Amino acid sequence: MTKMASDTPRVVIRGAEVRLGGADGVAVSGADLSLRAGRVTALLGPSGAGKSTLLRAIAGLERLHAGEISSDGTVWSGPGVHLAPERRRCGVVFQDFALFPHLTAMQNVAFGLRHLSSDERRQRVVESLEAVELTHRARAYPHELSGGEQQRVALARALAPEPSVMLLDEPFSGLDRRLRADLSAMTLDVLRRSGTASLIITHDAEDALASADEIALMERGTIIQSGTPDALYLAPASESAARMLGDAEAFAGTVEGGMVATPLGVVAASQPDGSAVSVLVRPEGILVGADDEGAAAARIVSRRAAGPVVVFLIELAPGGRVTARAPVSHRAKAGDTVSLSLDPAFVSVVSG
Numbered sequence: 311m312t313k314m315a316s317d318t319p320r321v322v323i324r325g326a327e328v329r330l331g332g333a334d335g336v337a338v339s340g341a342d343l344s345l346r347a348g349r350v351t352a353l354l355g356p357s358g359a360g361k362s363t364l365l366r367a368i369a370g371l372e373r374l375h376a377g378e379i380s381s382d383g384t385v386w387s388g389p390g391v392h393l394a395p396e397r398r399r400c401g402v403v404f405q406d407f408a409l410f411p412h413l414t415a416m417q418n419v420a421f422g423l424r425h426l427s428s429d430e431r432r433q434r435v436v437e438s439l440e441a442v443e444l445t446h447r448a449r450a451y452p453h454e455l456s457g458g459e460q461q462r463v464a465l466a467r468a469l470a471p472e473p474s475v476m477l478l479d480e481p482f483s484g485l486d487r488r489l490r491a492d493l494s495a496m497t498l499d500v501l502r503r504s505g506t507a508s509l510i511i512t513h514d515a516e517d518a519l520a521s522a523d524e525i526a527l528m529e530r531g532t533i534i535q536s537g538t539p540d541a542l543y544l545a546p547a548s549e550s551a552a553r554m555l556g557d558a559e560a561f562a563g564t565v566e567g568g569m570v571a572t573p574l575g576v577v578a579a580s581q582p583d584g585s586a587v588s589v590l591v592r593p594e595g596i597l598v599g600a601d602d603e604g605a606a607a608a609r610i611v612s613r614r615a616a617g618p619v620v621v622f623l624i625e626l627a628p629g630g631r632v633t634a635r636a637p638v639s640h641r642a643k644a645g646d647t648v649s650l651s652l653d654p655a656f657v658s659v660v661s662g
């Protein structure tokens with residue numbers, strides 16, 4: 311049942327627009343996104359950004375007013391086309407997943423497989439419950455299962471018909487933190503091995519950075535950036551993209567001679583001279599050195615250890631404060647005068 315990941319997109323969304331509740335209620339606007347087989351894409355963005363609406367549009371539960379959604383060359387939604395949800399090879403696990411209470415775990419999983427022969431159906435149910443490690447609970451009813459086990463049955467049920475794409479809307483938000491971490495790791499593993507293309511809504515940027523294959527950032531109805539977690543963390547396309555994935559300092563400046571000046575030193579910029587830009591720096595990119603080393607003199611206001619890292623709040627000589635993050639072994643302490651420099655790997659220059 312293991313299938314290879316592929317670079318060819320399984321689902322392609324182009325210029326998707328969804329209007330809800332009247333002309334100005336545009337929930338999704340010009341959204342572009344590709345989902346690949348065997349890969350998990352985390353969809354991240356503030357409340358009201360349009361994440362659930364985009365998922366519902368892919369599932370066929372909302373109509374597109376413009377744009378197109380297609381899968382393996384078949385148009386699911388587009389001008390004059392709207393394939394019914396049951397005709398899309400789309401598995402869905404929503405937050406308030408509901409198992410049928412009067413059916414056992416295996417009957418729940420078998421529910422969507424009525425088109426198969428009974429032998430094939432039995433085989434598929436066994437495989438799906440095996441994938442979520444629940445064969446020993448096959449005959450249990452939902453009320454006899456824990457919350458995490460119920461969620462695993464819901465996942466098995468959605469995967470059993472072998473969908474092209476799996477859509478998960480914050481599937482773990484109702485569970486406690488510890489269970490959520492375990493279940494999230496297992497779910498992503500099962501999704502990857504199934505070979506389906508997965509899109510999972512989350513509010514947890516750290517979790518997305520640590521576990522997703524790709525991240526799509528959504529804001530005001532549109533996908534503002536998508537790519538691998540590393541690429542998005544290190545090279546955000548805008549200040550708001552940067553902040554969706556963690557802390558960042560932003561310095562406004564103007565490009566002169568291919569460079570832009572910041573209070574922490576000068577950095578190279580690819581924008582034309584005279585452009586107004588914003589220099590974005592991750593806390594790991596602010597290097598705290600001895601007093602005589604770097605470019606900018608500064609004073610440490612506070613030092614806070616947080617597990618393997620230490621977070622410095624630093625006051626710059628010309629005024630203003632920045633946050634730097636270093637390994638916990640870093641010796642600088644509150645009150646020290648230090649000099650700061652930039653690690654270019656954690657710096658990106660975006661149009662201001």
Ligand SMILES: Nc1ncnc2c1ncn2[C@@H]1O[C@H](COP(=O)(O)OP(=O)(O)OP(=O)(O)O)[C@@H](O)[C@H]1O
Nearest residue numbers: 330331335336337356357358359360361362363364
């Ligand atoms: N049925 C509806 N009728 C009218 N407007 C709606 C409807 N459902 C959602 N909206 C609006 O559409 C926009 C996008 O909502 P959506 O639920 O897709 O956002 P979201 O990113 O999933 O948010 P959250 O993270 O809070 O779940 C919001 O402005 C919301 O108020």
